[in-house]
Every structure is written in structure tokens, then in C-alpha cells.
Amino acid sequence: MAYRRTKKHDAVRKPQRILLVEDEAILAMDLSHSLTELGFGICAVARTRAEALYHAKSTNPELLLCDITLADNSSGVIACREIIHEIGERPVVFISGDTDLVAADLLPGRTELVTKPFRTSEIVSAIGHVLAEQIGD
Numbered sequence: 001m002a003y004r005r006t007k008k009h010d011a012v013r014k015p016q017r018i019l020l021v022e023d024e025a026i027l028a029m030d031l032s033h034s035l036t037e038l039g040f041g042i043c044a045v046a047r048t049r050a051e052a053l054y055h056a057k058s059t060n061p062e063l064l065l066c067d068i069t070l071a072d073n074s075s076g077v078i079a080c081r082e083i084i085h086e087i088g089e090r091p092v093v094f095i096s097g098d099t100d101l102v103a104a105d106l107l108p109g110r111t112e113l114v115t116k117p118f119r120t121s122e123i124v125s126a127i128g129h130v131l132a133e134q135i136g137d
Contacts, residue, residue, distance in 0.1 A: 015127070016041030019061035021052045021079060022095065023071035031065075034120040040127075049074035049082070056083040061090060063127065068096040068106075077106050084109075091130035093123065 018035065020042050022028035032042045044055035048071050056064075064083060066076040080092050084107075091110040099115050106113065110133045112126035 013131075014039045014041075015062040015131070017043040017059060017062045018127075019044055019046065019052065019056055019059065019064050019066075019083075021046045021064065021066040021070065021076055023047045023067055023069070031120070031123065035123070038120070038124065047071040049076075049079040052076075052079045053082055053086065056087055060087060063130070064090050064092045065123070065127075066092060066094055068094055068098065080107055091127075091133070093126045093130060095123075 018040055020028055020032055020035075022031065022045070025047070028045050028047075032045060036042060043059040043061050046052040046055050050072070052066070052070070055061075064080050066080055068076045070076055070079065076094065080094075084090060089109060092107055092112075094106055094111060094113045095116060095118070096113060097116040110130040112129050114122050114126050
């Protein structure tokens, strides 16, 4: 799956199928709304590993935006590994309250890590980074 740059401002195209995996309902709703307002598309929102895997199989997301700890106390990292195993490699942006984590240690490949609390602009920047890495491949 290749991402192309758009002509306007040489920016990376905004993915229209982002799977948002976040256990905090208010944060998920706020982030989903903010990204949609900025022109991104959210294909599904999941709170648990099982929901994330189900939605990934049914929506074929372009990008995974995933919290590290999910509602069922499962790991968002393991959820992303399972999704990638099932549907193929995808860029991943992890969200975590743990400031000691390093994205490359979580999952090999195109990953970024944004720590809580965050601004929407930080999420957008991280999305841009993982997509730019994909273009460079």
C-alpha cells in the first residue's frame, strides 16, 4: 500500500481508514472528533484487543492509532502485532501515559509514540512521520 504526497504543500495524504484503539471513551471520542475535523477518517473505535482485531479484519485500516493499555488490561502492542499478522503491515502510532517507553522497542517497523497528555497536533505529526517513512520505503 503506497502513500503518495499531495501537491498542496507537499503534504502526505490524510488516511481515511484509521483504527483508533483507546480504552478511555471520552478521549477516544474527542480524538476521533478532532481528527475527523482535520480531514482524517476513523473507520472504527475499539476498547479491547478482541475488538481491535475484529475491527481490523472488517475495515482493513490504513493506520493503527493505539493506546498501550486497553480496557481488558490487554496490551495494545500485542493487539497491533496480531493485527499486523492478520492483515499485513500497517503504520502504527502508539499512545501511552508511560514516558519511559520508546516506539522502536514496542514494535519494529513504522511506529511512533505519543505520550499522554498530548495535543492533537502531536498525533497529527506522528501520523505524518509514520506515513513519510512508508513513502520512503
